[in-house]
Amino acid sequence: MGPTAPAPDNVGLHRFAVFTALATTFLIFAGGLVTSTGSGLAVPDWPLSYGMFFPPMVGGVFYEHGHRLVAAFVGILTCVLAVWAALKEERPWVRWLSIGALLAVISQAILGGITVRYLLPTPVSVSHAMLAQTFYCVIVSLALFTSPDWKRGLPVAGPRAGAPSLPWLCAVMSGAVYLQLLLGALMRHTGSGLAIPDFPLAFGRFIPDFDASGVSIHYAHRVGAVAVTGIVVWTLVRVLSGYRRHPRLVRPAVLIAALLSVQLTLGAFTVWSAKAVMITTFHVANGAVILGASVFLTIRSFAMLPPGSARRGTA
Amino acid sequence: MNSKRALGLAFALTLAAAGCGGGGDEFSLPDGAGSGGAAPTGPAYDPATATAGISGSILFEGDAPEMSLIQMSADPYCLDAGAGTRTEEVLVTDDGKLRNTMIFIRSGHDTGLFYAPPAEPVVLDQQGCRYIPHVFTMMMNQDITFRNSDDTLHNIHAFPMENMQINVGQAVQGMENTDSFTIAEGPFAIRCDVHRWMNSFTAVFDHPFHTTSGDTGDYTISVPPGTYEVVAWHERYGEMTGSVTVAAGETAELSFTYSEPAA
Numbered sequence: 236m237g238p239t240a241p242a243p244d245n246v247g248l249h250r251f252a253v254f255t256a257l258a259t260t261f262l263i264f265a266g267g268l269v270t271s272t273g274s275g276l277a278v279p280d281w282p283l284s285y286g287m288f289f290p291p292m293v294g295g296v297f298y299e300h301g302h303r304l305v306a307a308f309v310g311i312l313t314c315v316l317a318v319w320a321a322l323k324e325e326r327p328w329v330r331w332l333s334i335g336a337l338l339a340v341i342s343q344a345i346l347g348g349i350t351v352r353y354l355l356p357t358p359v360s361v362s363h364a365m366l367a368q369t370f371y372c373v374i375v376s377l378a379l380f381t382s383p384d385w386k387r388g389l390p391v392a393g394p395r396a397g398a399p400s401l402p403w404l405c406a407v408m409s410g411a412v413y414l415q416l417l418l419g420a421l422m423r424h425t426g427s428g429l430a431i432p433d434f435p436l437a438f439g440r441f442i443p444d445f446d447a448s449g450v451s452i453h454y455a456h457r458v459g460a461v462a463v464t465g466i467v468v469w470t471l472v473r474v475l476s477g478y479r480r481h482p483r484l485v486r487p488a489v490l491i492a493a494l495l496s497v498q499l500t501l502g503a504f505t506v507w508s509a510k511a512v513m514i515t516t517f518h519v520a521n522g523a524v525i526l527g528a529s530v531f532l533t534i535r536s537f538a539m540l541p542p543g544s545a546r547r548g549t550a
Numbered sequence: 551m552n553s554k555r556a557l558g559l560a561f562a563l564t565l566a567a568a569g570c571g572g573g574g575d576e577f578s579l580p581d582g583a584g585s586g587g588a589a590p591t592g593p594a595y596d597p598a599t600a601t602a603g604i605s606g607s608i609l610f611e612g613d614a615p616e617m618s619l620i621q622m623s624a625d626p627y628c629l630d631a632g633a634g635t636r637t638e639e640v641l642v643t644d645d646g647k648l649r650n651t652m653i654f655i656r657s658g659h660d661t662g663l664f665y666a667p668p669a670e671p672v673v674l675d676q677q678g679c680r681y682i683p684h685v686f687t688m689m690m691n692q693d694i695t696f697r698n699s700d701d702t703l704h705n706i707h708a709f710p711m712e713n714m715q716i717n718v719g720q721a722v723q724g725m726e727n728t729d730s731f732t733i734a735e736g737p738f739a740i741r742c743d744v745h746r747w748m749n750s751f752t753a754v755f756d757h758p759f760h761t762t763s764g765d766t767g768d769y770t771i772s773v774p775p776g777t778y779e780v781v782a783w784h785e786r787y788g789e790m791t792g793s794v795t796v797a798a799g800e801t802a803e804l805s806f807t808y809s810e811p812a813a
Contacts, residue, residue: 277705277743279718287721295743
């Protein structure tokens, strides 16, 4: 992925990648609905549903089978994306990344099947949730790498400065968000979402008794939220103070901060509403969008702040 | 800060929760069944030795809470077939007796005997998008038949703690599936994930000395003469225990009284 001659625009492929990313966002929302409504086992068989391709969409079947249908749609999109990239994309590493996306979505489908067939074992369900986030990051990356903006070469915003430098700070932010989503998945799939029933305190205190594992997981998620907030604010301040003339960095940094404030609000209301379905599900989906935006900013910042002297191309 | 809290805080701060999943089974219920464990392999129990009896009523003191109407709009069939259905958590008869309570012997019976399971299966039916019966008891290795009498699909999802979970789908009216539980264990829930309001409760015993208060609020258990610890279990009000001694040819009376706890 080193500096090379700019690759030709392929706006169609880029737009398709963006569409796939949007569809994946909706897929994560649909998957969140399955857990929020407790419908994960409403369809006990897999890959068919009650032995059918299209069972009656009643009760929990609507959510579980609906999730499968959206997943199948995203799977087809990813397959088309990989084939399209194989045929039209000149950069081998982009072709390989699209194949990686295809393998990830296939693995994700199999994991989804295993979690149904084995009655939602926590490790498998959490792996299913986290592979979804990983796949989402890959698709967002593909949308970025196939953009004309990227292919023509992003402008250099300056040398890497500070410790940590902005790109590495963004990388830490992405890692922290990913870990926070892991804790969120653990919380959901161990039924710990209301293990601490009050907010912002925990059983009326800053630090609760950790008599049950659910309390520990839930509290870890809250601590994680504080850590992520700190890193996001740090990143935003760094971008605004050092790179405010570069909207390619400012916009995603501001977006992440805005999404985070929404996320914290949704998290609070998830507890206050005793896990109302829509609030909880938007909390899940918004978390994924924050991760995608963090990965987006991380990649951009690495490209726009090259180590050492400035470079011209990013393709 | 005591050591437990400190450890827990360290756990949270280091984000090391991943390895400590477990728990979180929202349907876990207190142990309340018989002796549990594997079947005794001693001489066979002779039902003819059950010459004594324990009987009584499950009484309810005070005003019974009103059961709410079930919102069944998630499935048009259920909306029609189950119109007017209320939750069955607390059902009190006109003469003040609590229905759907399990009653069973916890100790006092001969644990060295082999108690053969009944040849006939228990049947859990789905009618009007609810389970019938709402509460029942069964023996380990006794067949249980799940039947779908509804013109809509259901899944039957059992949440035992000791036995393997069961999750079976029944897409077509009239479908039947038969299974069994091989380990004795206390009350657990059976639910439909398609229609989240549908639930039923059962317990699995390694002996035949168990029943429910059914529709009348009364019960009778035939037992050999002896002294027994008797347990009543209700899905909302939990467990009560009593002791009774009964001689051959006699029936001892043992009633339990539940009430709504003060708010």
